Amino acid sequence: MKMEINGRLDESSWLDAPSAGDFIIYNPHYGEPSSKRSEVKVLYDDDALYVGAMLYDEAPDSIFVELGERDEGDINADHFWIEISPFNDGLNGEMFKVSASNVQIDNKLTSGDSWDHNDTWDAVWESHTSIVAEGWIAEIRIPYSALRFPGTETQLWGINFWREVRRTRETSSWNFVTKEFGANIAHLGEVTGIRDIMPPLRLSLVPYVSGYLENVSDEPGVGTSYNGGLDLKVGLTESFTLDATLIPDFGQVQSDDHVLNLSPYEVKYNEKRPFFMEGTELFNKGDIFYSRRIGGTPHLVRDVHDMTGEDEIVTRNPAEVSLLNATKISGRTDRGLGIGLFNAVTNSTWAEVENVLTGETRHIKTEPLTNYNMLVLDQTLKNDSYVSLMNTNVIRAAEKDEHFYTANVTGFETLLKTANRLWSASAGGSLSQKYYAAAGTALGHSIGFNAGKTGGRFRTDYNFSLLSDTYDPNDMGYLRSNNEISHSLDFAYNTFEPFGNFMSTRTSVEFNYSQLYNPRAYTSAEVELSGMVILMNYWSFSLDVGVIPWGEDDYFEPRTPDMSIFYHRSPSMEVSFRGDTDKSRRFYIAVNALYMKEWSDYGHHGYLWSLQPEFKVSRRFSFDYSLSVEEMFNDIGFVSADPAEGIIFGKRNVSTITNTLSGALVFTANSYLTLRGRHYWSRADYDGDYYTLQNDGGLLDRIHSTMVANSDVNTNFLNIDLIYTWRFAPGSELSLAWKNAIHGEGEQIITNGLENFSELFSLPQTNSISLKILYYLDYQNFKKLFKSK
Template identity: 25%
Template sequence: MKLKLTLFITSLFCFQITKAQEGQSLTKKVYTTKFINEAPEIDGEINDAVWKGLDWGGDFTQKAPTEGIAPTYQTKFKIGYDDKYLYIAIRAFDDEPEKIERRLSRRDGFAGDRVNVLIDSYHDKRTAFVFTTTAAGVKGEEIVTRNGNNWDASWNPIWYTNAVIDDKGWTAEMKIPFSQLRFGKAKEQVWGLNIIRQFFREQERSLWQRIPNNVAGFVSEAGELHGLIDLKSQKQLEIQPFTVLQYDSYEKEGNNPFRDGSDFKINGGLDAKIGVTNDLTLDLTINPDFGQVEADPGAIALDGFQIFFNEQRPFFVENKNIFDFRFANGPDNVFYSRRIGRSPQTNPDKADGEYADVPINTTIIGAAKFSGKTRDGWSIGVLESVTSSEYAEIDNNGARRKELVEPLTNYFVARAQKDFNERNSYVGGIFTATNRDLKGLNSLRKAAYTGGVDFRHEWDDRNYFIQGDFVASHVVGSKESIEATQRSLTHLFQRVDASHVEVDPNRTSLTGTGGRVFGGKRGGGNWRYWGGLNWRSPELELNDIGFLRQADEIRQFANVRYLWQNPTKIYREANVRMGVSTSFDFEGNYNRIQYTLRGNINWINNWWTELEFGHKPRIFINTFLRGGPRWRYSEENFAVLFFGSDRSKKLSFRAGTVQSVTKQDNFAFRRYVVGLNYQPFDALSASLETTFNENPNKTQYVTQVDYNGGKRYILGNIDQQTWATTLRLNYSINPNLSIQYYGQPFISRGRYSDFNFVNNSIAEDLNERVTWYNNNQITTQLDSDNAVEKYFIDENLDNANDYEFENPDFSVVQFRSNLVVRWEYIPGSELFFVWSQGRAAGADPRESLSRGLQNQILNEPLENTFLIKATYRFVR
């Protein structure tokens, strides 16, 4: 199979290289700006006298739906500058101004008619700053990386904009401080420039610098901005102190002195941003407030693996692209910033009758981040953070003691990349270090270090690429902590049928490697393809400051894609993609192969459809039995269908389903999703999404017990159902004052029956794989509510219980909501009023989903948090 896949990838490369269509070579447009002596008023109206001395740029070309033709309405612009600011005026023509979509939203809402100004001030042809103004005057900003493959809206610089509608269409003005951009030293600056207009009601996009559909890049294809003479370095200096007042109310919990019904906290801190050079910035934070407007979504994982959540804290979000180092499939990354400030990793040792107050998160004493990109192609990022020792306070009838649950920890990350070969190539590296002052917490690792290198090379007008990443890890600690690492679900060195790994209780360190090599064709013509492999060795460990779900895997993959890029009478654009992937472990076990066929189409009326089919003829899982032998799942087939209406309308919807079936009904997965978006008027938008999952499985892992000198791996037939609804509301009084609401009830319930145990874990036939208990072998113990509490097994029918296990039925209920009033009273300074409600509890699994939600959310008091946060940004 390895040889066949390799030959397939090689043949595909050779065929496409010889048959590839050549990309279109277009002349770069140039706009030459001028120095101005008088600043225009940023009111959206282009009537200041200073604009008259500047030339118009224009002649936009449609990008979508029909690339290369004239847009429905033209757009033109002017650009000027003085010692500190770049000024941009935009005229967007529209013969029906009454139909212009002037939708209000929060910052970065990107709703309605809008223009984007893309500035590649590095002129590295891979990275750009994008400033967006809507017809309603709402601002938005993004940092674009990887030559247009990644758009990050988390960046929030200080700048000024406004827009107005008139009888010719609408106009906008922008005032962008040079301190918010990054550029090098030169007598005359040359920057990449493109201006993009979204004509919303027709879902039409047009560009100043035409970019054909068959070219590989986006930033690299921008036009140029000339005329910036003798720009002075504008070293950024921003200081932002904040104050937070927080009041929590909740139901009093019996005699628990730590849960007496309410808490009040006052907190404060400081964030600072210092421009070391015009390219590089130092970010500092002292006692930061890392509150989030939206809580993490509800989730439950029966496979035992950790769940990946996106970073939402501003300090870590900004410039996160510089620190990113993905080296495998999925979310695996050398740096996962949510490890910093994580929940304490140990629990206090308390006796019956004792109460404990355990911190929810570790306190970040301080953090500093030095990051940026120089004009000569260096991307640099250095992060240093210290989290404090965290103690649980334990009460025993009034007597108090403290117990360490998280040690003082230092986190360090250094990242660098260098562009060369006319920005067509880069090489880079990363180093991370985690060091803990354990103070007796020997269950945690003492230190962890990772290092990695990466490269990418593009050629033939960036149509072809090859990329590689390599990472090595080294963790050290006590025998106890390293043995726990070996036995963790990520590694499972104790697997009974593995000959290439084994638990060594005397080890005090582990060293592993991982990486990937892949390449292909990403532009030119209608064909795209890519393929490669990645690996994670058994001893690779990244979870001190990175994210690693599973080690001990080698994965190969190949994909080919065809695009229909020109609209017809039926569709605007479409594509289809085929892929194959296989995986092995480091012992050489052939664990999985998967074939997929997927496609999506954007219909001529702006409705859309996505469809996918998959076939998994071979599925072996090393981790399923938690240290037991490899487990075989039955052959699986799945289908995915999602479709939706025109997103530009006031009311739009999306709906879809995922359906998975297997041989012998081993397991199934059924998901149903319905979402609605509604904007009844410009200031109010609402979205509602409901998801319902069914996941029946005849062989869901339950537990393992000792029996006859060995292990019994006990499974059960689970009927799992999960339901979640997410509601978002946004009311914008003006672009700087908004009210937002987020709410999500979540419930997941699992009921077990027909228990069985593993007989031959790799048998193809399900009936040979497991043996079901009969009614004479299993008895139950009931609790006071007449619910099953325990199961007792008399496997050999000698009227004596051989082993027992707890009832695994569960029902988890969670509700999270936030009501936030946000007022940016001056640019960069904000005032927040927040009301949060929530509850997380267990329900009776015998109840229906609706009854479980009603009993735990509607019929029980919720926890409330009232918070006021004020920030003020001093800018020089």
């Protein structure tokens, strides 16, 4: 019979199906029988898996039913969810979660920490919930097109069912999940009896159209643009899928949280473009893939001014490369071999310069047409272990020189666990290669190893990492710094069963020792102590103390390519604290505090504190606010370098204040308005004390320098994102967005907050309004439509 997803479970098929129950508590009373009765039934047909749950509650009027946007898993609502691993390998799977208010959440599960998942994955599935006299009901239909499973006659899937009673924060599962070792996916039960199902033809298209109105305050008129493209998903086999995006438009993604960067390291920004977030679990192996490289900043964008003539000015210099297309193929064979292939092409980018005397213009190539490619092979092994091989390759369509070259990185990693999952060893390594036309090939390598007792109450492990001075995966990956050898030894003790007012605790001590790889030299030694407690009322507190007793030799702050000189930082200490209240309450707050002190002649010290309150005004409206204040006094840092002047450091006070306001007004589970506004204000105020860095890492006072004038910097970033989203059909969406962006940076330090904020609106700002409509077209739906006719 045809199953209607209505949240009632009144079809005869449900009445006759066997049920699973006897849930075991995960939190707070770990290991005890659940205080609430639950019954879960599973059915299947040729097209889908059906899950029906009767979740008993003696007080149905007290069931939490807050609304939220899609994939908002932390709303104040009761939840029921299913974890499924069709290959039953303990490493990979999917989660389908629904709230009592019928808000859908779906994740890809991985084998990391207990709650590791990729919440950017969006599948198309159905759910309906209802509150009844006995509690509440969840009815779910998961089409086979949302799953990848072996093409065998009889299926043996890993499965588990979970329930959260929000008002008591009790979380329980059908198959007991231990906290002693492994991720949740390693503790699934099994579902048998699914036979003779055929993986369907998985073919779907998501075409889109979008339009933009944009105004830049210091430019005349309003600019308009229109875009169109599509996402394509094709099931190549029962287990492998091709995903492609053609002429994508990511203009409505959340604005980046830009910062003032005074460090020698690149700032890493989170990926927010859906195509590069969904289904990328395989490509995260080896830590050599950073998707923000694709369509990122042109290589020569900062060098254009140095490439202009005496009478030329830069009239156009794009800060972003346009993406033409991207494709990924991923899946896993019946024998557990995961295969992933990623490819993307970005267009060439040109800056424009004009001769002010003749009016002639010319173009400077800042990024050529570029192809990005990655291949991953990942073989699952017994005991939730695996071995992986990966390769990235970047080919630029230009003459190879110091700027435009071909880059290649090959790596491997493996994780091996004992049968009881309490002991493990992991290892990995990578080789980076850069191919230049004249300079030949630059090679670099990395090696890593970890071993120890990684399960149980008492845990200890040793970690070793080596990064050569020429290792560079950054054409397609992200590495903060290379040229490092590090050792760490960690001891930790956990309690999982409640005692007194404590639900669980963790204490640990970690010893770290680091060296420069070339030339081999000491850089730092540190001891870290940490403790964390979760109380029975779901308040939590953590305290961390770190000490660098012999100081640090910093080879990166001087910005010398050959690492020939270092800056010696004196011994220091850092203490941090965090406290959280119960998130199920209408008012929640998190508090962070940090204090650091360096025992130096310069008196370097500082603190950071933040408050993050969250208000749940009603089941449809909530907002949260974050205030972060950081003050660093007498901070010593790099200012400039010159062959005649040497390397100049300066003493500065760095002050940063960040205000962030977010809110959501939810009309239905598929219609909501979200707001996020962020103002970041940072200033570095040099007090006039400048120094020349000496060969022994010390500083020599300077009386005067012509190179250090105007070192002060006052930076503001203001971003507002207001987006209305309507999911008008499964997988289909209309979104209307307004975005405002202001950025200003100057040499005049402003100390008054109100004055700085008022000055902010005199800066150039960009306002844009955009409308985007995408529609999900699925082959199976068309097939059913034509059959019915």
